[in-house]
Amino acid sequence: MQIQIDRDHDKPLFLQIVEEVERLVAQGHVPDGHRMPPTRELARQLGVNRNTVVAAYHELDLRGRTTAHTGRGTFVRAGTASGRAGIPWDELLGRTLNATLDLHSVPVQEADISFAMNFPAEDLLPVEAFRGALNRVLENEGARILTYGSPVGYGPLRHWIAESMSTPDAPVTAEEIVITTGSQQAIDLMARALVDPGDTVLMAEPGFPGALSAFQIYGAQVVGLESDVEGIRVDALERALARTPAKVLYVVPNFHNPTGVTMSEARRRAVLEVAARHRLPILEDDSGVDLRFEGEPLPSLYALDEDALTTYVSSFSKKLLPGLRVGWLTGPQPVRQRLVALKQLADCSTSLLLQAALHEFCRQGLLEEHLEKVRKQYRERRDAMVSAMRRYFPDGVHWTEPQGGLVLWVTLPQDMDARELLVEARTRGVVFNAGELFYAASPRRHQMRLTFGATPPQEIRRGIKILGEILSRSAGRGTEHRRDQEAVPLV
Amino acid sequence: MQIQIDRDHDKPLFLQIVEEVERLVAQGHVPDGHRMPPTRELARQLGVNRNTVVAAYHELDLRGRTTAHTGRGTFVRAGTASGRAGIPWDELLGRTLNATLDLHSVPVQEADISFAMNFPAEDLLPVEAFRGALNRVLENEGARILTYGSPVGYGPLRHWIAESMSTPDAPVTAEEIVITTGSQQAIDLMARALVDPGDTVLMAEPGFPGALSAFQIYGAQVVGLESDVEGIRVDALERALARTPAKVLYVVPNFHNPTGVTMSEARRRAVLEVAARHRLPILEDDSGVDLRFEGEPLPSLYALDEDALTTYVSSFSKKLLPGLRVGWLTGPQPVRQRLVALKQLADCSTSLLLQAALHEFCRQGLLEEHLEKVRKQYRERRDAMVSAMRRYFPDGVHWTEPQGGLVLWVTLPQDMDARELLVEARTRGVVFNAGELFYAASPRRHQMRLTFGATPPQEIRRGIKILGEILSRSAGRGTEHRRDQEAVPLV
Structure with missing residues (x-):
């Protein structure tokens, strides 16, 4: 040949x-x-x-x-x-599908040190405690828990979630909770229910590719909104709505992926006010909730919303165990009703066994115990990353310092290309995600997402030092982008 | 008030x-x-x-x-x-969604004796053996198995499935297997990838509502094809294709749900020949495979297909444990590639823990052991139902006698309405599904589906006797259709 x-x-x-x-x-x-x-x-x-x-x-x-x-x-x-x-x-x-396929071909980024995986800390996963919960459920419930569940979800888990979401001002009932196969399914169902080809969808840019693509796959025109340190800018939202009406605004208020920014309470209220005026449905993705390691928790848009604009989705993937694929949604009754019907067609129901084990785990107070432990660790990891960046990154490089979550966002000098940095970093065993992945259109090349949740502090310091060395030499010229074995989840 | x-x-x-x-x-x-x-x-x-x-x-x-x-x-x-x-x-x-919503409001049919649930036998589920597999996986794999899996699925399980599907003439490799969240997800993804609003989709009528609705929800025009005891009639297929080209033919070759009919090998070959001539993609739903309790297994359309028309989907729900929500698909490479991308957006990945436990269970030969046991029981249950129908049902009532699976189909005299029978039967503690549920258009009122998998023989005899008594009195006049607590999976 x-x-x-x-x-x-x-x-x-x-x-x-x-x-x-x-x-x-x-x-x-x-x-x-x-x-x-x-x-x-x-x-x-x-x-x-x-x-x-x-x-x-x-x-x-x-x-x-x-x-x-x-x-x-x-x-x-x-x-x-x-x-x-x-x-x-x-x-x-063909059609819309091919157009977005490329986005999903994120190569596996295997390396000594990965700042690319937005995974919770594997070394902290409560394997034994969860195994205990699984065994108890199988002993107590037997075969019943291994058969089909209801499409809306397992009653006791829905009840537990409703209680945990309820505040005196905004009670939530079990009937209002719909269990989904991870929050990704909730986003996908919402996109499917709302989006007709050509519809406009608004979201912060850079934004979460899993949502971006879910909207695009149904033919949405995604319009990126500028954010600042308090979240989506209200003037950007107003400008976008003045140009064209939108079907939905996608918001990640806490520890935004990929920027790590948290939306202030004032900004939440301002966004709700604009949305109410424009009758704009909101999809609030709060998958990071409970991963706050400093500062006071803020009320969700869902809780503040007096106009029934907001559909709220969250999940146990980041705060507990990604492998469960258990998330949930709540929102206005007509939305819930349709999403349950769509969910049933999408996968019949979410695994009853895993829902029941999760409920057993939560019921025993083990989730709160786990969260206390990981919050402390994530804070240490963020601190390790930020202090290493201060030490090793050259002038002209900036980053966000999130109050929670697992990711932060780095902005390089304008003339640098994060993909080139990645090529060289990979040869030295360090990977991350170049920023372009998080843009619907006109990606900026000089940005990158670093995840710190899954990497112990010492490794973080070693990896940041390597990135700092490459950055300091302003190097990185290779252009070959490798595709490895398999795609990874867009998380 | x-x-x-x-x-x-x-x-x-x-x-x-x-x-x-x-x-x-x-x-x-x-x-x-x-x-x-x-x-x-x-x-x-x-x-x-x-x-x-x-x-x-x-x-x-x-x-x-x-x-x-x-x-x-x-x-x-x-x-x-x-x-x-x-x-x-x-x-x-609104749009297409509302049009199909009604189909999903199947009421829970709680009763002393249910012939409505197409569930495997709960009393035969291998709870302890599966618990053992779960524990072994958690002990051996630890945290790794509780994190995100690849969207294509867990390697060892893909490998096991490929081996189990392979024949000398038609080898299947692990790379060709895509794991899905039950076979319903595979059907939904295929419908999403193929159907544009107004497209024609062909399937046997009566047919599986979970597929029917999955196609309709994307705007498909579902055209029902007549079947006989060998499966979809070739002349009906030819006639439908002569009228309008179709995007896909949905086939359930083994123990069709709801009719229980199995497609003969000659019919499989004839259908493939017509499809190849018309360049018609086929979606083969073989969720009932391995539930054959008499007669020789037949090659799948996928295995017979020399023209890469066929996408094959199956699942562990009926033959093992519905609560796992693990199914799979294989098919032409361009189809697999797109469906993996769509799957990733639909729910990131299927629970890695459950995939691994399932693999452990299968690897140890426990699936084969389980199948031997349940096949024997299902045969007994079918026999109990058929012999009770012979004894208690009046002349003019006919039924299919499936060689496998969990369901059979009853045809009443033309002037009877199965819904009226259901109303009266329910007052006596017996429920089933009226046949109209299984039609896209022009439902026939004098048919019904009875499931026998989940009910012990003695209960079956008792329930059929009750139905026979009502039928013999040609009774049933109530018209009130109750909706109970929650919708059930369309299975």
Whole structure:
């Protein structure tokens, strides 16, 4: 197989290999069923890193040009770009879907030190306590808890959540709680219920890609709103609404992902006032709630809202265990009613067993115990990151200092490109997310998200020192973006 | 509160109460915040069954006319049909959603003997064995298994499924398997990826409401195809395709829900041939696979398909544990690629813990052990139902005798209405699903689905005897359809 690559070309090497193979197949130089050379062999032949060939083969597989059989090798599928039968899949499945697909191809960023994973601290997960809760539930409830649950969720858990959300001014009843398969499902259902193609959706920019894409996939035009240290700017909201009416405003009031900013109470009230005036529904994503490690908790928009504008979603993923996939929503009755119907079609119901175990865990006060422990640790980790940045990052680099949550936002000097920094950092074992991932349009290149929740303080210091060294040399010129094995959750 | 009802009217009593309350509120006779009388009191006052009032209050709550506070009562929300703020929710959330909502309001059918729940046998669920698997996974894997999983699913489980699906002629690799949150999610994702409003979707009629509604919710025009004892009729398929091209054909080849019919191998091949000629994608729902209790297993359409038309979905819900919410799909690479992206937006990933425990369970051979046990029991239950029907059902009633699965289909004499039978049966503690639930359009009234999987043989005989007595008297005149507490999964 005569593959030509050009080291001086801008195009990533792995992509050059992909396109060469496609060319050879298209021109009939390589027959259907041809076995591709082993990655090690092709890497040696081309004089490139083996990972480059692995990435190329993975991309070829993604494009349907090859089929991989474990242990047997990778085989060419000639003329099969759209499936053997000539079903025009790309056309059938096209539409809005393809436009956003790229956003979901976030490569796994494996590295010694990852500031890329917005995961809770794995070393602090309450494995034994949760195992106890699971066992108690299975002992007490038996088979009943292993069958289908109601689409609205497990009664006792709904009750517990309602109690925990209730305030004297804003009581919440169990009937008002709908359990979802993580908060991502709640966002997706809301997007599905509200968005018609071409509708405008408003959200802070940079913003959470999981919400951004969920809206875009249904054809929404996402308009990014500028934020400051108190959250979404009211003037930006007013300007956007003056231009075009919007279907929904997506808000992350506490420890915003990716910026880490918390919306002040005054700003919450101001946003609600504007929304009420414009009859603008609000989707409040409060997945970070309870991860506050300093300052007083603020009332949610949902609690402040006297006009039934707000649908509230949250989850146990960040504050407890991502693997449960248990979140919830509440909001105006007509919204809840439709979202339950959609939820039923989306996955019938959320695992009853995990809901019951979670309820058992919470009921025993173990969640509060866990939160006390992790809040302290997350605060230490944030402090470690911030003080290391002060020490190692050169002048001209700025960052947010969140009062809670697991992420912060770094702004580099204007002329720097976070992707280039990432390429070099990765060679030294450190990864993060370049800021462009968090923009709907016109991404800024000189920003990045660092997560600190999942990394112990000592590792944080070591990683920030490495980033600081690269930044100080203002370096980073490589352009090859690797795609590794699998996509990761957009969290 | 002056509520007028008319016992001789066709309209169900509970609905009359609902509309009376709405009228009184609209005309200002009842103020905002007014406390509704306790159900017992209103029932006495109107001389109706208390359950009728409970159903009416539930409906009022669903419609947003009242708010229930546990322990405090039910309160009128005047002028609040669409939320306090005057956000026109019904308009915003309307569109295709409302049109299908009714289908999802299947009332919980609690009764002494339920032939309505398409659930596996609760008394046979392997609670202790699964608990063992959960504990082993948590001991061996620890925190790692409680964090986010990959959107494509847990590697070892994908591998196990691929092996179990592989045949010498049609090998399947782990890379080709995508884990979903039950097979319902796979169907929903496929519908989302393929259907544009107005597209035609083909499926057997009567058909599975969970698929029917999943297609309709995205705006599909579902065209029902006639089946015979070998499955979907080829002439019906040809005729439908001659009228209009379709986006997808949905097929349940084994132990079809609701008819119980299995598609013969010849019919599978014939359907594939027609589909290939028309370049028609197929969605094969094989959730019942492995629940065969007699006759030889047949190759799936996916395995027979040489034209990459078929996307295959299945699940562990019926054959093992519904509460896991673990299903899977495989199919042409372009389909898989898009569905993984959509899945990620739908719920990030399926619970890693449950996937790992399931893999542990399967790896130890416990699934095969479980299947051997339940197949035998399900066969006994089917036999009990069929022989009781022979004994107790009057002439003119016909039924299918499935070779596997959990359901069968009964056809009454043309002039009978299964809903009327249901009303009377319920008063005697027996419930089932009237056949109309399984039709997209023009439902036939003289059919019903009976499920036998979840009911022990003795109960089956007792329930069929009761149905037989009612049928023999050709009775059943009540018209009131009750809505109880909560909707159930459409399974």
